[in-house]
Structures are given as C-alpha cells and as structure tokens.
Amino acid sequence: MKKKIIMSLIGLSLLTEASDFYYENGKKVEVVKIEKSHKQQKKSSGTEVEYYKTSKGHKVGVKNDILVECQEDADCQEVLSAYETLSVEALSDTIFMVTIAKDKNVFEFSQKLYEDIKIKIAHPNFRKEKRRR
Amino acid sequence: MSLLFNGCGSSSASGKNSLVPDRENNSSELIVDNPNIAKAKKEPYFKYAWHIDSTNNILNSKGFNIAKNADINVTEAWKMSMGKDVIVAVIDDGAEVEHEDLKTNILLAYNADTGSNKVNPNAEEGSHGNTCAGFIVAPINGKGMVGIAPNAKIIIIRQESENDADVIKAFEYAKNNGAKVISCSWGSGDISDIVVSELKKMYDAGITVLFASGNEGSSLDVPSINDESEVEWVIGVGASGENNDVTSYSNYGKNLEIIAPGGDTQESSGILGLDDMGENGQSNQKNIVNNNYSFVDGTSFATPVTAGVVALMYGVNPNITPAQVKEILIKTADKVGQDVDADYSANNFDIKRAYGKVNAGRAVAEAKALIK
Numbered sequence: 001m002k003k004k005i006i007m008s009l010i011g012l013s014l015l016t017e018a019s020d021f022y023y024e025n026g027k028k029v030e031v032v033k034i035e036k037s038h039k040q041q042k043k044s045s046g047t048e049v050e051y052y053k054t055s056k057g058h059k060v061g062v063k064n065d066i067l068v069e070c071q072e073d074a075d076c077q078e079v080l081s082a083y084e085t086l087s088v089e090a091l092s093d094t095i096f097m098v099t100i101a102k103d104k105n106v107f108e109f110s111q112k113l114y115e116d117i118k119i120k121i122a123h124p125n126f127r128k129e130k131r132r133r
Numbered sequence: 134m135s136l137l138f139n140g141c142g143s144s145s146a147s148g149k150n151s152l153v154p155d156r157e158n159n160s161s162e163l164i165v166d167n168p169n170i171a172k173a174k175k176e177p178y179f180k181y182a183w184h185i186d187s188t189n190n191i192l193n194s195k196g197f198n199i200a201k202n203a204d205i206n207v208t209e210a211w212k213m214s215m216g217k218d219v220i221v222a223v224i225d226d227g228a229e230v231e232h233e234d235l236k237t238n239i240l241l242a243y244n245a246d247t248g249s250n251k252v253n254p255n256a257e258e259g260s261h262g263n264t265c266a267g268f269i270v271a272p273i274n275g276k277g278m279v280g281i282a283p284n285a286k287i288i289i290i291r292q293e294s295e296n297d298a299d300v301i302k303a304f305e306y307a308k309n310n311g312a313k314v315i316s317c318s319w320g321s322g323d324i325s326d327i328v329v330s331e332l333k334k335m336y337d338a339g340i341t342v343l344f345a346s347g348n349e350g351s352s353l354d355v356p357s358i359n360d361e362s363e364v365e366w367v368i369g370v371g372a373s374g375e376n377n378d379v380t381s382y383s384n385y386g387k388n389l390e391i392i393a394p395g396g397d398t399q400e401s402s403g404i405l406g407l408d409d410m411g412e413n414g415q416s417n418q419k420n421i422v423n424n425n426y427s428f429v430d431g432t433s434f435a436t437p438v439t440a441g442v443v444a445l446m447y448g449v450n451p452n453i454t455p456a457q458v459k460e461i462l463i464k465t466a467d468k469v470g471q472d473v474d475a476d477y478s479a480n481n482f483d484i485k486r487a488y489g490k491v492n493a494g495r496a497v498a499e500a501k502a503l504i505k
Contacts, residue, residue: 054323067297120330121327132261
C-alpha cells in the first residue's frame with residue numbers, strides 16, 4: 001500500500017512539469033497547470049489558452065506567444081532572428097511579441113530567451129484577470 | 134475680465150490674490166479671472182458635485198451627509214486652468230462616444246484588442262469607462278455634470294482582453310497620440326514585468342499614469358500581491374468619501390500616493406458621474422438625476438478625478454515631469470482623518486490614507502510656480 005502511494009506521488013510530481021516556470025524581476029515563479037474539467041474542455045475548445053496557477057497563487061493563461069524586451073544596446077530583431085520562431089511582431093520600439101510553434105513549451109522557450117544576455121525581459125504573453133475597480 | 138461671485142469659501146485671509154487660499158476662512162467673496170467657472174457652476178448637476186465643491190451642493194438637503202471639506206478645491210484650480218490643450222487617455226472597457234456629456238471632448242477612440250476605432254459598449258453590459266471618462270472631461274455645455282478638466286480632450290481606449298500584449302498596445306496608442314495623462318481604473322494584483330517596463334517608458338516619456346488601488350478594503354502590502362497601483366512609475370490612488378476621510382473599501386499600502394473622492398454609496402450618496410449604461414440607465418439615479426447619470430463609488434472614480442487634477446497641472450505647466458507631478462500631489466495633499474485615527478507622523482504618510490487627499494488648488498498652483 002505504502003509503495004503504491006509513493007509511486008502515485010512520484011507520478012503526480014512528474015505531471016506537474018517541474019520545468020514550468022518563468023522569470024519575474026529576476027526570480028523564478030513556478031507554475032502548475034490547471035487541468036480543465038471535461039465541461040471546460042468542451043466549452044473552451046479552440047481557444048488554445050492553457051491556464052496555470054503560479055507559486056504566488058495567481059491564475060495565468062498562456063498560448064504560444066512570448067513578450068520580449070532586449071537590453072538597450074541590442075538590436076532585438078536581430079537577437080530574435082537567432083531563435084526558431086513563427087513570427088516576431090513589434091509592439092513598441094523595444095517590446096516584441098514572439099510566436100512559437102504550438103508544440104513547443106512556452107515556458108521553456110521563455111526561459112531560453114530570458115537567459116540570453118542580450119534580452120532583459122522574456123515571459124509568456126500572459127492572460128490575467130483584470131478587475132474594474 | 135474678472136467676475137465676482139459668491140460661494141466656495143476658498144478665499145484667503147491674506148488677500149484675494151493668493152494662489153493658495155486658506156480654506157478655513159469662510160469669506161464668501163472671490164475675484165476670479167475665468168468666466169467659465171461661473172458657467173461650470175451653472176451646469177444642471179453641479180449642485181451634486183461635492184467632489185468639486187462640497188460647500189455648494191444640495192445633497193445634504195436630500196438626507197445625505199456631505200462634509201464641508203469633502204471636495205478637493207477644484208474651483209480654486211479652475212482659476213488657473215480648466216485643462217485646455219491637455220490630452221488625457223482612459224484605458225478601460227470603452228465608452229459611449231455619443232454621450233451628451235462626453236462627445237465634444239473625445240479626441241480619438243481606439244480598440245486595443247481589435248485595432249479598430251469601435252469602443253462603444255454593448256447595450257446590456259454598459260461601460261465602466263464611460264463613467265471614468267466623464268469625471269475627467271465632461272464639458273461645460275449646459276447638460277448634466279462637469280468634469281475636473283472640462284477643457285481637456287480625451288482618448289477613449291477600449292482594452293478588455295486579458296493579455297499583456299494588448300495592454301502594451303493600449304499604452305503605446307495613448308503615448309503616440311499625445312496623451313500626457315493616462316487613467317486606469319482596473320488592476321490584476323499580479324502585474325507582469327513587461328507591463329512594468331512599459332509603465333517606466335511612459336514615465337520617461339513625460340506621461341503621468343494613474344492606477345486605482347481597488348475596493349476590497351485590504352492591504353496591498355502582502356507578498357502575493359504585486360498590483361499595478363503600487364508600481365514606482367505610476368500614481369496609486371485610493372478613495373475618499375463624503376465624510377472627508379478615506380472610505381472603508383479603499384485598498385491601501387505603503388506604495389500608494391494619494392486618495393481622492395470616490396464616494397461611498399453604502400454610507401452616503403456616492404459620487405455623481407456619467408451612467409455606465411448611458412441613456413439606458415442603470416439603477417442608482419436616486420430619483421435625482423436623469424438616466425444619463427448615476428451615483429457611483431469606487432477607487433475607479435477616485436482615479437479619473439485625480440487624473441483630471443493632473444490634467445489641470447499640465448494645463449498650467451506643460452513641461453512638468455511625472456516625478457514633479459507626484460511630488461506636488463504628495464506635498465500639497467490635505468492630511469485628512471486626523472480627527473479619527475490618521476497618523477502622518479512617519480514621513481507625512483498614513484497607511485490607510487497614503488499622503489492624504491488631493492488638493493487641486495494647491496497642486497495646480499505649485500505646478501504653475503515651477504514655470505521658469
């Protein structure tokens with residue numbers, strides 16, 4: 001019985017995908033996927049947004065797009081051209097939205113970008129609930 | 134031309150030419166240089182605008198208790214500016230662009246989610262942004278109410294999607310179209326790094342951004358909350374009420390700057406604004422105003438009230454920086470609540486009331502005094 005429980009716990013910990021985190025203000029914020037219920041899956045089929053709970057307790061949605069800002073002295077278009085992306089859209093003089101293939105892990109891709117010395121900020125294009133106040 | 138009128142009790146003991154009168158002196162005579170002030174006071178619902186002039190409203194006679202200093206000294210500020218040539222942006226859920234008390238002051242409309250210029254709310258949902266915009270720029274037109282900066286122009290930006298990219302697009306549109314003030318009455322409690330960076334860009338570009346603190350009556354100083362209103366590059370705004378003190382619902386914290394009238398419909402009348410349902414009417418007209426208007430409350434409305442004051446500051450001094458705007462708002466704020474439990478002994482800051490309540494007259498005078 002004990003063995004079964006331990007195996008189940010190991011299985012569960014693998015399912016939470018330990019590599020899913022993003023950098024916020026230089027620190028790692030871990031995320032755990034929120035599995036959709038069957039009803040939610042039916043309702044949201046086609047929206048492609050996957051929701052996660054962060055280690056700070058917030059719910060964030062992600063798709064296959066990432067927001068990037070490079071260091072001031074870097075040519076961001078050039079920096080991003082080294083990565084395998086589907087498209088790069090300039091949102092401002094310094095902020096770019098990168099779209100990646102749907103089969104890639106958006107958190108891992110964001111981490112890779114963030115760890116590039118020429119990139120200042122890189123995290124998924126989060127969907128966050130905003131409240132009118 | 135100077136006009137002589139009775140009213141707001143804002144004359145100074147030291148003389149009529151003082152830029153910053155002593156509000157405790159109740160002289161009823163003032164010399165004003167702006168004839169539009171008299172016109173503003175003739176707007177049909179000015180008598181309910183306690184946030185602008187709490188000594189000249191009739192809500193007390195309708196059973197609501199409005200403290201005599203609940204306003205933010207706007208009429209004094211109007212002697213110096215009504216916001217002419219200043220562009221303000223409201224990023225929210227759109228607005229009714231044909232509203233009788235909004236349309237003439239709308240400069241541009243933009244939907245950041247779609248890239249179109251369609252910002253009107255659908256009839257069932259109404260528009261929170263409608264109310265916010267009205268508090269800033271409702272014109273002097275013989276109809277309804279008047280905004281804090283009735284001669285300013287507004288950019289209505291609809292941004293309802295949840296994604297950060299559209300938030301960036303909204304701010305970029307405001308910046309690229311000349312906004313000097315951006316009012317935001319929403320928040321996530323979990324701002325992304327890229328949005329913080331965008332707010333820094335606004336600050337560096339000379340644009341003052343304001344965010345509402347929220348309505349849970351709770352502290353933002355907890356590790357799990359990283360709210361838009363707490364960002365260093367913005368002015369975080371809480372709400373004061375008809376009793377001239379902070380409201381019980383106003384979120385608070387060490388990174389907020391100011392409180393301003395947001396009203397409290399549970400305790401008193403609320404603050405009169407454009408109805409978020411426009412002509413369809415909502416539910417809080419109190420049998421006092423028509424369906425284009427409504428009594429509302431929230432830090433959502435304290436924020437555009439403050440944004441209006443900032444517009445007046447830019448009106449007298451287009452070259453002030455966001456850092457100076459913040460410094461002036463803090464320096465000139467009224468230290469309300471000291472007869473209750475306020476404690477401003479540490480750096481002039483009270484945890485519930487931040488640096489105090491906005492004083493438009495003093496803030497605009499200070500902004501003007503910086504002109505070299």
